[in-house]
Amino acid sequence: MKTLLKYIKYLSIRLFFLMLIAGIAFGSYFYRVPQVIVGNTTFFNPLYSNTENTPNWLYIVDYFTFIFIIAFVLILIMTVYYNTNKNREEKNDELYVEIFLRKIFSFIYPVEEFTDKQRISQIKEMEKQLRNNRLKILFINTLRKVHSQTTGLVRLKTDYMMKELKISSFIRAYLYSPFFNDKLFALKVIGDFELEGYEKHILKLTKRNNEVLHSEAIITLLRLKIYDNLLFLVDLNMKLTTWDINIIIKTVQELKIVNIDYQTLINSEIPEISALGIMLARLNNRSEFKKEIKNKIGSSNNLVNEEACLSFSYFSNNETDYNFMINSFKIATHKSQLNFISRIASIPDKESAVHFLDWVVENQPFSQKIEAIGLLLDLDLSVIAKYKLSENEVIRESYYQVLDINI
Amino acid sequence: MNTLHWLDILNNIFFIYACLLFSLYLFNAIMSVFELRTYSNTNKFVDYKSMLSFEKLPTVSIIAPAFNEEKTIIENVKCLLCIQYPNYEIIVVNDGSKDNSLQKLIEYFDLVKVNRAYEANLISEPIKAIYQSRKSAYNHLVVIDKENGGKADALNAGINVSQNELFLAIDVDCIIEPDALLKMVKPFLDDNKHVVIASGGVIRIANSCEITDGKITKVSYPKNFWAKFEVIEYFRAFTLGRMAWSKLNGLLIISGAFGLFDRKRVVNVGGYDRNSVGEDLELVVKLRRYMHEVEKRKYRVAFIPDPLCWTEVPESFTILQRQRNRWTRGAIDTILKHKRMFLNPKYGLIGMLSFPSWVFFEWLAPIIEAIGLVYFIILLYFDLVNMHVFLTLLVFVLTFSMMYSMFAVFFEAYTYHKYKGVKYLAQSVLMIMLEMFIYQPLNMIFSLNGHLDFYFRKNKKNWGEMTRTGFNNKDKKIE
Secondary structure, rough: HHHHHHHHHHHHHHHHHHHHHHHHHHHHHHHHEEEEEOOOOOEEEEHHHOOOOOHHHHHHHHHHHHHHHHHHHHHHHHHHHHHHHHHHHHHHHHHHHHHHHHHHHHHOOOOOOOOOOHHHHHHHHHHHOOOOHHHHHHHHHHHHHHHHHHOHHHHHHHHHHHHOOOOHHHHHHHOOOOOHHHHHHHHHOOOHHHHOOOOOHHHHHHOOOOOOHHHHHHHHHHHHHOOOOOOHHHHHHOOOOHHHHHHHHHHHHHOOOOOOOOOHHHOOOHHHHHHHHHHHHHOOOOHHHHHHHHHOOOOOOHHHHHHHHHHHHHHOOOOOHHHHHHHHHHOOOHHHHHHHHHHHOOOOOOOHHHHHHHHHHOOOOOHHHHHHHHHHHHHHHHHHHHHOOOOOOHHHHEEEHHOOOOO | OHHHHHHHHHHHHHHHHHHHHHHHHHHHHHHHHHHHHHHHHHOOOOOHHHHHHHHOOOOEEEEEEOOOOOOOOOHHHHHHOOOOOOOOEEEEEEOOOOOOHHHHHHHHHHHEEEEOOOOOOOOOOOOOEEEOOOHHHHEEEEEEEEHHHHHHHHHHHHHHHHOOOEEEOOOOEEEEOHHHHHHHHHHHHOOOOOOOEEEEEEEEEOOOOOOEOOEEEEEOOOOOOOHHHHHHHHHHHHHHHHHHHHOOOOOOOOOOOEEEEEEEHHHOOOOOOOOOOOHHHHHHHHHHHHHHHHHHHOEEEEEEEEEEEEEEEOOOHHHHHHHHHHHHHHHHHHHHHHHHOOOOHHHHHHHHHHHHHHHHHHHOOHHHHHHHHHHHHHHOOOOOOOOOHHHHHHHHHHHHHHHHHHHHHHHHHOOOOOOOOHHHHHHHHHHHHOOOOOOHHHHHHHHHHHHHHOOOOOOOOOOOOOOOOOOOHHHHHHH
């Protein structure tokens, strides 16, 4: 029923605008003719005597002037309404949030521990106060804030509160609502409180073309910990944005998800998923996937190439790896080249490292020169002395920058 | 053909021009509603603070050119230091100030000269010295002291010294919201269909607002007569105009006071044009041209409708006149420089819609308005004016302008609601009515003057002096 009401509201808004446009179009016709007959009723145009002799173009100008005046007055009224109403609403919201916070905290930290019966009656009392959707949303958002900032027993209590509130029909209506914002709100609540029973619909939402909805649905599924190997991402066969990758990584780390199928992710044909797999492997220190990551170095996709280089240098621990890094230096992205430089500087074969860094100083862009000179400072002071007298101004400047104690 | 026939043709030209202009405004209003709706829907639940712990976030340099800003420079830099972002540096470029701007910075932030290396990829006046602070709290502050060369030149010097992926070009006297950078960077992360080359934000007016510790603490409608008009004008320009062009991916300008750019691409196009006084417009047009001609990839210039940057606007007639004159000269310069884009399908929507609309409705508008006025006076003199038609058209224009401005005010109240109170509303309605008789005609004169300066006088590249009241005067209020 609640979902149906949402749809009625959704359609009414659109119908209103359609009627408005139709009304304006009809008006422009009506004022140009003496009368309009609808069925058995005749509507006479009281302004016909004024408009009948007006040239067409001037009539249109007149008519639009009339529309603009009406629009101006309506907009002015709406502005006054919003301005004053929003002030009141903001103040009311602040008051309600304060009340809700007090209630939530008195539930979480009671003076005396509640019995089960008391606990339920407390929640029932709260439920009664949430008379309309606006208050429900305000309360849920307040609870979400407390929930997200707490852990342990307190978090369990906010979870309990949410589940006992009996608002599943409310959440369902929002999740199935045609309004985009409602869906997002429902997804947030479901994800934060790990509410069960909505998985199938959320999985459908992950396949939506709307990027925000798609991204939010993915995060909600992650939070529900049903698909914690992340393989559903491969099955989705959709590109991820850098924003998505960041949020997924953040959520995986926050929830400490461990069952990730790194191999499938890394080998995915979708570059963003592959990059995500590589990043997750690095962040979770899964060096057993070094070989797969190595194979991705030189990928035509910049993101995959960069992440593969960064992760490979992170996992590199033997001479073969170092030699591979030196050999693939030129195909690495600028950022990963910087990473390679600092990694290669730490190899046991100091002579090769110095030789490589010297090559970087002579041939690479200046940010890499600075990095290399800085590393050479620890490795071999005798080498860097020559940079002071280098004919290349950038090398000389880089040298002075590295030696400047104020930087 | 007789004279009356010629007059008819002229009348029709003026009428069609006006109809096109109004249609464009209406179209802007409708488009901006859709764009703002999309933006607010997609970002309503975004937790920007979560970006602070993102794994992949571009590094940013904030470049703030400063010229004779001693009154406000310390407060402004302190405000910039409050920005929330994990990996950023602030580069203040002292563009040969004649006052004590540099000395104040050195003393307050305990700056020392450093040997910072940089590659001079872009042409700029020589850098005399680079300073960094000895205090760790200010370790991401860099001050460049250079010979005077103008704003574009100072920005180029800043870009040379910066090594980050993106740079935010700002006016040093602006007040930036702490989460502004996070919001500006987001479009660079959340679009996998286009390459985002730049993002711009809404500028709001800080005159008469209360400012504490470099932050806006209370938003007030300006007390100054001219600034009141400018508030309405900024609502229209940013909330309606730029939002609409952003929806179409046809935005040609990102305000010089606040814009985030892809550094590498800006270097590739040769940076800011040192000879232009409309360097902000020129850069965006140049970048777009580069994307069409060289990279040939799908790209986007994003626009953030959130009020993220607050600036002081001219409060005196003379300074306002100089500012508008400069804007006009900058626009003409850019249009002429990139005239091959005009109605050129090779540049897609930019060539066929955005650029022509700049030409017709920005460049030509004051000229056509002035010709129209002179034409009307001549007709009046020869008693050729049909007063009924004239009054009808006059009322049409006035009601449309009022409705459009009122819609901009409503849009602000509905979305961000920064200005509050019935007194503000009453004043803004009054200003909307007065605007058409005072502010708009004056703007037309200022723009015409800009045209004359550009074509016939010799101050094409002169910025004109802009004095600031300063945020800290009179109990931290701009009066």
